[in-house]
Amino acid sequence: MINTVPIEYYIWLAVALFTIGVMGVLYRRNAIIVFMCIELMLNAVNLLMVAFSSYLNDPAGQVFVFFIMAVAAAEVAVGLAILILMHRNTKTIDIDVLNRLKW
């Protein structure tokens, strides 16, 4: 049952998801969607780490993924708070408008 899928397939899938995330960061101007693409990249790395952890029988990789999830939750909370603050001050979340650090 386990390990009938070759590990290369998981590598390709994780690379594809990570690359889609990078493309989203470069492509979109909406800051919230840029955030979501960063989440997508984190998840691609998590998936690869779980795959290798499962194929090498090493539980440390899955514990790392658990910690990465906690860090991602903290990052999203603080990041969205900053976004709301920026939207209050500037009335926009277009990252081309938000290119100055002081308004």
Place this chain on the structure above:
Amino acid sequence: MTLNVFYFISFVAVLSAFMVVFSRNPIYSVLYLIITFFCIAGHYVLLNAQFLAVVHVIVYAGAIMVLFLYVIMLLNLNQESEPHKNTILKVMAAICSGLLMVVLIGALKGTEQMVAQQPADSGIGLVKNLGKVMFTDFLLPFEITSVLLLAAMVGAIMLSKSETVKR
């Protein structure tokens, strides 16, 4: 059987990841991202990481995406208001990410030989096994993570509070 399930979940995950990037409405992006996260949880189940699959659904679909939806609702962004970037930038983004994909696949090419044909231990992703590892080898990082979450909570509250104090 497992391979077919893998193909199906991967296809849905990649397709909805593309839709996250290309849909005009931020609400649709959030919903497609939730589909992607459920597909990744399915991959965790296929990899016998049941605990992580459950935690992934709870944390991402339950907490983080609800936070995104609330922010979009608060900022009233559900209309398709994004102006067009010029076409050269779009083409450059596609080219850059394609090149990055080639580089990453090339860099990860030899790693499948690391995985020798080891006997599969299906109990590795269960709560019992992971909890034992987390509370013996990784006890200090676990406690530091709790401090990090507390700091993030205080930071988020402070950031959203300072504006109302100023008014």
